[in-house]
Amino acid sequence: MLVNKPVVVVGAGLAGLSAANALARAGHRVVLAEAGDAHGGCCSTTAVDGFTFNNGAVYVAVPSLLRRGFARLGLDLDAELRLVAIADPIESHLEDGSVVHLASADTAWVDGPRAQSRTEILQHGLARLRRQWGPVYRTLVEDVLPHEPTLWRALLRLGRYLPRMRGHVDSLIEDCFPDPGVQAAVSAVLLYSGIAPERLPATQIIGLMALLEEGFHLPEGGMGAVTDALFRYLPRPDVDVRLGQAVRRIDVAGGRVRGVLLADGERIETQHVLATTSGFDVVRNLLPPGSIPRRLARICRDAPLSHRAVSIQLGCSGVAAPGAFIVNHVPAMAHQWRMHRRPSSAPDWLSWTVPTRVLPTLAGAGKSIVELYAPATGIDTAADWSPDMTDSAVRLHVEALRRRMPGLDIETMRVVDPRAFAGPRHLYEGALYGIAPGTAPNRLFPHRSGIPGLYLAGQTTFPGYGVSTAVWSGLQAVDAMLQDDRRRG
Numbered sequence: 001m002l003v004n005k006p007v008v009v010v011g012a013g014l015a016g017l018s019a020a021n022a023l024a025r026a027g028h029r030v031v032l033a034e035a036g037d038a039h040g041g042c043c044s045t046t047a048v049d050g051f052t053f054n055n056g057a058v059y060v061a062v063p064s065l066l067r068r069g070f071a072r073l074g075l076d077l078d079a080e081l082r083l084v085a086i087a088d089p090i091e092s093h094l095e096d097g098s099v100v101h102l103a104s105a106d107t108a109w110v111d112g113p114r115a116q117s118r119t120e121i122l123q124h125g126l127a128r129l130r131r132q133w134g135p136v137y138r139t140l141v142e143d144v145l146p147h148e149p150t151l152w153r154a155l156l157r158l159g160r161y162l163p164r165m166r167g168h169v170d171s172l173i174e175d176c177f178p179d180p181g182v183q184a185a186v187s188a189v190l191l192y193s194g195i196a197p198e199r200l201p202a203t204q205i206i207g208l209m210a211l212l213e214e215g216f217h218l219p220e221g222g223m224g225a226v227t228d229a230l231f232r233y234l235p236r237p238d239v240d241v242r243l244g245q246a247v248r249r250i251d252v253a254g255g256r257v258r259g260v261l262l263a264d265g266e267r268i269e270t271q272h273v274l275a276t277t278s279g280f281d282v283v284r285n286l287l288p289p290g291s292i293p294r295r296l297a298r299i300c301r302d303a304p305l306s307h308r309a310v311s312i313q314l315g316c317s318g319v320a321a322p323g324a325f326i327v328n329h330v331p332a333m334a335h336q337w338r339m340h341r342r343p344s345s346a347p348d349w350l351s352w353t354v355p356t357r358v359l360p361t362l363a364g365a366g367k368s369i370v371e372l373y374a375p376a377t378g379i380d381t382a383a384d385w386s387p388d389m390t391d392s393a394v395r396l397h398v399e400a401l402r403r404r405m406p407g408l409d410i411e412t413m414r415v416v417d418p419r420a421f422a423g424p425r426h427l428y429e430g431a432l433y434g435i436a437p438g439t440a441p442n443r444l445f446p447h448r449s450g451i452p453g454l455y456l457a458g459q460t461t462f463p464g465y466g467v468s469t470a471v472w473s474g475l476q477a478v479d480a481m482l483q484d485d486r487r488r489g
């Protein structure tokens with residue numbers, strides 16, 4: 001069945017590409033409008049001087065969910081791309097000189113003082129966490145995240161686990177690991193959240209469970225291989241891809257969607273828009289002010305933005321020494337909040353990734369890529385961030401990195417600060433994950449916007465930020481649209 005007016009999908013990241021594929025396969029014509037010059041959004045790569053840098057996501061967690069999302073589209077993930085399991089995903093260097101290696105529960109180990117007893121504490125604690133949280137993880141991945149969220153579904157599937165979901169990750173970690181050094185290394189796995197362990201909701205231990213249950217993975221060729229596969233699969237000419245075409249306005253009249261206005265002035269008439277750009281952006285910048293449903297206005301006002309950062313990516317020579325993919329130098333768990341604050345001098349505590357440790361071909365022979373995120377705090381809006389702040393963040397963090405890696409020889413540097421994340425990268429206010437990790441699902445933007453014909457997807461909607469989850473947000477928004485159409489006949 002081909003419907004006359006096209007569905008307009010806003011944004012060609014993971015959510016938009018998944019949605020466009022699902023819609024076309026359901027018989028809809030689609031216009032896929034992407035503001036940037038290329039598809040992929042926060043899951044893409046760019047080659048600079050022979051180095052393949054990520055434009056956002058640095059690894060794939062929960063590959064089973066990604067595989068299942070691809071399968072829903074009729075795609076075999078493993079035939080489209082090669083996911084490489086990261087053999088040595090995380091090493092954390094502690095204040096006493098110990099190094100904690102984290103991978104699976106039974107291969108984790110501690111190197112340094114009291115290595116044997118601390119390795120036992122580590123492995124025992126990880127096994128305990130798996131017993132407590134493994135069932136929650138599997139229920140989430142198999143039964144909750146792939147479905148449109150409803151309170152009943154969540155209560156039915158997760159109700160019995162609710163007591164353990166209260167509190168914060170610090171107490172959970174203290175409870176399982178009676179050694180402060182081991183605690184520091186375990187909580188460091190969740191540094192990517194941008195939230196200190198004492199403020200991070202206990203449910204976010206799922207980030208560690210993802211490592212223990214399924215490991216972390218890199219697609220051969222870099223993170224862009226995931227969105228490249230979805231892009232290749234778009235059926236043409238049913239999907240009309242417009243790159244470099246931002247949607248400037250979503251028209252609403254008579255209480256429903258009527259069309260969109262593109263950056264070049266073209267107006268596309270449509271009764272269906274599926275927007276995968278941030279829900280904040282849709283409400284604040286794309287919809288006519290008088291048309292905003294109360295629920296969207298409330299979420300916009302109350303939902304906490306995720307953290308901001310300066311992305312510093314280095315193309316290097318001479319750092320090919322063996323080591324883990326993620327390297328952390330961390331203080332005690334109670335002090336890790338410092339790693340999320342903008343420092344005034346070169347920080348002692350630092351975290352970076354080396355994608356070339358897993359995929360050497362991302363750089364030339366004998367070369368490496370080092371990526372790190374410097375915290376960008378102390379501002380209210382992305383516009384408050386200044387070039388001086390970027391210079392300072394880069395200077396202090398590169399100095400800190402050189403202290404930790406004396407042989408570092410930087411050939412190329414690419415820096416993206418909050419203004420650039422908000423501007424050319426189109427992330428609302430430069431907030432990396434849109435809405436803060438651990439925010440309750442009812443505070444995310446809904447797939448059904450409340451305006452007939454307008455559907456929302458992407459990382460500010462359920463199931464939230466992440467490579468595998470963003471795909472499902474697109475699929476769920478399409479399901480909601482198709483269901484509503486069927487209901488209306």
Ligand SMILES: Cc1cc2nc3c(=O)[nH]c(=O)nc-3n(C[C@H](O)[C@H](O)[C@H](O)COP(=O)(O)OP(=O)(O)OC[C@H]3O[C@@H](n4cnc5c(N)ncnc54)[C@H](O)[C@@H]3O)c2cc1C
Binds near residue numbers: 014033034057433
């Ligand atoms: C720095 C960073 C690191 C991350 N690390 C990880 C990680 O290691 N692992 C992980 O699983 N997840 C990670 N994430 C999260 C993950 O990358 C995202 O949640 C996911 O890629 C979001 O996909 P999306 O389709 O929702 O949004 P996006 O990828 O942001 O796609 C939205 C698209 O819409 C376009 N757009 C915006 N406004 C308009 C408009 N008006 N008109 C037309 N187009 C528009 C944008 O250009 C963009 O291409 C990271 C994110 C960031 C930013």
